[in-house]
Amino acid sequence: MHGNRLMLDIASGHPAIDFYLVQNYERVRGMSSRFAAAICGHLIRRQTEFGIGGDLVEIGTFEGRFFIAMALGLAPGETALGIDRLDWPDDSVEGRFHANCAAHGLGDDCYVSWKADSRAITSDDLHEKLGGRPVRFVHIDSHHSRDCLTNDLELVTPLLHGDGVICLDDMLHPGYPMVVSAVFDYFARHPQMRLLCIIDREDIVAAPKFLICSSAAFAHYEKDLLQAFSRFHFILNADMETYFALVLTPRPRLAEVGP
Numbered sequence: 093m094h095g096n097r098l099m100l101d102i103a104s105g106h107p108a109i110d111f112y113l114v115q116n117y118e119r120v121r122g123m124s125s126r127f128a129a130a131i132c133g134h135l136i137r138r139q140t141e142f143g144i145g146g147d148l149v150e151i152g153t154f155e156g157r158f159f160i161a162m163a164l165g166l167a168p169g170e171t172a173l174g175i176d177r178l179d180w181p182d183d184s185v186e187g188r189f190h191a192n193c194a195a196h197g198l199g200d201d202c203y204v205s206w207k208a209d210s211r212a213i214t215s216d217d218l219h220e221k222l223g224g225r226p227v228r229f230v231h232i233d234s235h236h237s238r239d240c241l242t243n244d245l246e247l248v249t250p251l252l253h254g255d256g257v258i259c260l261d262d263m264l265h266p267g268y269p270m271v272v273s274a275v276f277d278y279f280a281r282h283p284q285m286r287l288l289c290i291i292d293r294e295d296i297v298a299a300p301k302f303l304i305c306s307s308a309a310f311a312h313y314e315k316d317l318l319q320a321f322s323r324f325h326f327i328l329n330a331d332m333e334t335y336f337a338l339v340l341t342p343r344p345r346l347a348e349v350g351p
């Protein structure tokens with residue numbers, strides 16, 4: 093155990109990300125699981141290998157725990173853009189965010205911090221901030237309300253690379269039972285998008301995430317995640333009624349039934 097978390101033997105396969113995950117991830121205050129960071133880091137590494145280029149966006153950086161893990165996986169010339177109001181719990185969070193980025197290997201030229209409320213910016217503003225580059229990976233971890241999640245999904249979707257991935261934090265968290273309905277409303281408005289994978293919780297403070305991608309990219313990512321993380325596969329998967337999404341969980345097992 094590290095702190096009160098179980099240290100799982102899981103890696104992204106990217107040396108800089110894995111060094112950070114092993115040595116420093118738990119030292120940076122934040123709420124996302126190391127399990128999820130390894131899986132997202134793996135996806136970012138594989139995107140580079142597949143020739144999927146573009147920037148990274150996180151909405152809700154807080155002190156940078158998850159942002160640093162993802163940004164370390166970008167290819168040279170790509171930028172990580174972090175959007176946050178940077179006023180919670182107080183204004184000093186901004187200094188800690190930059191100090192954490194510097195301490196864990198993110199040079200000033202690799203990332204941009206945008207102090208803003210995501211509800212006050214448009215996709216055009218974001219497009220301009222990104223210099224017109226597509227977004228290949230997004231992590232949405234801002235205000236856990238249906239309104240804000242809907243806003244953030246609609247903000248990033250027009251800029252997403254065709255093979256891009258959106259990761260959503262705290263899905264199915266017992267403290268925010270209503271928020272997941274915003275995702276299903278989003279799927280109804282964007283039938284080309286699918287739930288690729290549910291990354292199960294490590295803990296109540298490191299709750300599940302959803303990975304979303306286009307139906308055209310689904311099979312490719314599904315195969316890759318299954319190959320890389322078969323050890324963590326919950327074989328019954330997630331029933332989406334017309335298809336199944338992958339489920340990766342820190343301790344896969346099935347209920348024991350029968351004599």
Ligand SMILES: C[S@@+](CC[C@H](N)C(=O)[O-])C[C@H]1O[C@@H](n2cnc3c(N)ncnc32)[C@H](O)[C@@H]1O
Nearest residue numbers: 122123124152154157158176177209210234235
């Ligand atoms: C749970 S924390 C993020 C944790 C971080 N992603 C991690 O994994 O460690 C949520 C953050 O979202 C920010 N936030 C909430 N609503 C926001 C909004 N509408 N626009 C921008 N940032 C927002 C808060 O300031 C806070 O820093």
